[in-house]
Amino acid sequence: xxxxxxxxxxxxxxxxxxxxxxxxxxxxxxxxxxxxxxxxxxxxxxxxxxxxxxxxxxxxxxxxxxxxxxxxxxxxxxxxxxxxxxxxxxxxxxxxxxxxxxxxxxxxxxxxxxxxxxxxxxxxxxxxxxxxxxxxxxxxxxxxxxxxx
DNA sequence: GCCAACGTTGGC
DNA sequence: GCCAACGTTGGC
Numbered sequence: 687x688x689x690x691x692x693x694x695x696x697x698x699x700x701x702x703x704x705x706x707x708x709x710x711x712x713x714x715x716x717x718x719x720x721x722x723x724x725x726x727x728x729x730x731x732x733x734x735x736x737x738x739x740x741x742x743x744x745x746x747x748x749x750x751x752x753x754x755x756x757x758x759x760x761x762x763x764x765x766x767x768x769x770x771x772x773x774x775x776x777x778x779x780x781x782x783x784x785x786x787x788x789x790x791x792x793x794x795x796x797x798x799x800x801x802x803x804x805x806x807x808x809x810x811x812x813x814x815x816x817x818x819x820x821x822x823x824x825x826x827x828x829x830x831x832x833x834x835x
Numbered sequence: 836g837c838c839a840a841c842g843t844t845g846g847c
Numbered sequence: 848g849c850c851a852a853c854g855t856t857g858g859c
Contacts, residue, residue, distance in 0.1 A: 693857090719842075719856095741857050799858075817840055818856045836859105843854075 689824040690725065691736040691747070691813055692787070701737045701749045704789040711754050711788030715762050716770040718782060722821035726783045727757045735787060736824060736832070738813070739796070746798035747832065755786035797835060807831040 692714060694700065704712055717723050733753040739745060759780035762770035775781045802808055808831065812822035824832075 695857090721842090745858070817858085818842080820856085839858095840856085841854105842856100844852085846851095847849090 688728065688730065688733045689735070689826065689829045690729065690733060690753075691738055691822050691824050692751075693738045693740045693820040695741045696739045697742065700739065701751075701789070701792060704737065704751060704787065705792070707789065709788060711751075711786045713760075713784045714787045715760050715784045717760070717784070717821060718770065718772065719818075719820060722819060723781075723783050725821045725823060726785055729753045729757055729785050731755060734790075734829070736829075740820075744796050744798055746796040746800075746802065747793060748796055749792040750790045751787045752790050753785050754788050757783045757785050760784040797832060801835070802832075805831060805835070 696702075699712075714726070717726055731754055735751045735753060736747050737749045737751055739748050760770070760782040762768040762784075763772040763775040763780050763782040764777060765771055770782075772781060802811070803814060808814060808828060811824070811828050812819060813824075816822070
């Protein structure tokens, strides 16, 4: 079992939207970065995910969800109508993947990026090490530090 | 809205 | 295969 962090822009899709989706969850689609996709492909049903709000007033961790499907080809990559359409993908060779994610809970308040940066235990956290990575791994130790915060 | 960081593309 | 140009992410 592994832990991950998923960035989302709350103006586009927030943790409240994920909560509203209920038990059946929501496809985490539109990942168009190879490194992020490779992490997606390592996901297993039951993995825990932190939900992180980016490009907003207070960027940070807002809650928690769960992976509820195995990785699958992302159908949006094949749909010319989709903003996530990728002309270089085909049914035979879809470059992109998607998993289904469901809401678990909000965390109390926003655990802000500023706070995360101030925690020495998180010095090596992938989120902080690498800007612009929308799917990243979280170690058990990191998760614990965050949860106890 | 600016711009740093960094990924991708394409000419050579 | 190199690397300049370009595009995108995301904090501020």
